[in-house]
Amino acid sequence: KAGVTQTPRYLIKTRGQQVTLSCSPISGHRSVSWYQQTPGQGLQFLFEYFSETQRNKGNFPGRFSGRQFSNSRSEMNVSTLELGDSALYLCASRGWGSRTDTQYFGPGTRLTVL
Amino acid sequence: DAKTTQPPSMDCAEGRAANLPCNHSTISGNEYVYWYRQIHSQGPQYIIHGLKNNETNEMASLIITEDRKSSTLILPHATLRDTAVYYCIVRVAGTGGGADGLTFGKGTHLIIQP
Numbered sequence: 533k534a535g536v537t538q539t540p541r542y543l544i545k546t547r548g549q550q551v552t553l554s555c556s557p558i559s560g561h562r563s564v565s566w567y568q569q570t571p572g573q574g575l576q577f578l579f580e581y582f583s584e585t586q587r588n589k590g591n592f593p594g595r596f597s598g599r600q601f602s603n604s605r606s607e608m609n610v611s612t613l614e615l616g617d618s619a620l621y622l623c624a625s626r627g628w629g630s631r632t633d634t635q636y637f638g639p640g641t642r643l644t645v646l
Numbered sequence: 647d648a649k650t651t652q653p654p655s656m657d658c659a660e661g662r663a664a665n666l667p668c669n670h671s672t673i674s675g676n677e678y679v680y681w682y683r684q685i686h687s688q689g690p691q692y693i694i695h696g697l698k699n700n701e702t703n704e705m706a707s708l709i710i711t712e713d714r715k716s717s718t719l720i721l722p723h724a725t726l727r728d729t730a731v732y733y734c735i736v737r738v739a740g741t742g743g744g745a746d747g748l749t750f751g752k753g754t755h756l757i758i759q760p
Contacts, residue, residue, distance in 0.1 A: 575690070580747060634695065
C-alpha cells in the first residue's frame with residue numbers, strides 16, 4: 533500500500549507571496565492533518581480535515597488555510613508569506629474509528645521564505 | 647491529552663538493545679501510548695502503540711508498567727539507521743489526537759554509536 537505523498541518536496545518563495553501544498557493520503561484514509569515543524573517550536577498542529585470538512589484547528593493565523601477534496605486529497609495554502617513561515621510542513625492521514633486511527637506521516641514539504 | 651516526559655538524549659552501541667523510557671504519570675484510562683520516530687528532516691514514522699498490555703511488532707517492543715504511568719520502547723538490535731528523535735505520545739484513540747492534533751514534545755535524540 534502506498535504511503536502518504538506530498539508535493540512539492542521543496543519550495544522557495546519570497547515574502548508576500550502565497551503557496552499551496554498538496555497531500556495525498558493512504559488509500560482508504562479519509563482524514564488528513566497538517567503540521568508545521570520549525571527548530572524553535574517543534575511540531576505544531578495546523579488543522580485536520582475529514583470528509584471535506586475541517587474538524588479541528590490549531591492556533592495559527594487565518595493566513596493558513598486548507599481544504600479537502602472528495603477523493604480525500606488535501607491542500608493547504610499560506611497567503612502573504614512571512615520569513616517565519618519557513619518550515620517543514622507535514623501531512624498525516626488516518627482511518628476513522630478507535631482501532632484504525634493511527635496517523636501516518638508523509639515526507640514533508642520544505643518551504644523556504646526569502 | 648496527557649503530557650509525557652522523555653530524556654533529551656541517549657546513546658546506544660550498535661547491535662545492542664536500545665531502551666527508551668517515557669513517563670506519563672497523568673495518563674487516563676482510555677489513553678493509548680504511541681511511539682513515533684523522526685530521522686533528520688523526514689516525516690515522523692509510526693513505530694508502535696499500546697493501551698496496557700506489552701506489544702511487539704517487527705520494529706520494536708513496547709513495555710507499559712502495570713500502573714500505566716511509564717513505558718519503555720525497546721529496539722532489540724539497534725543499527726546506525728535507528729539514530730533519530732523518538733517521540734512518546736499519549737492520546738485517546740479515535741480522536742486523532744483531539745482538538746489539538748498529536749502533541750509532540752521534544753522527544754529523545756537516540757544516537758547509535760558504531
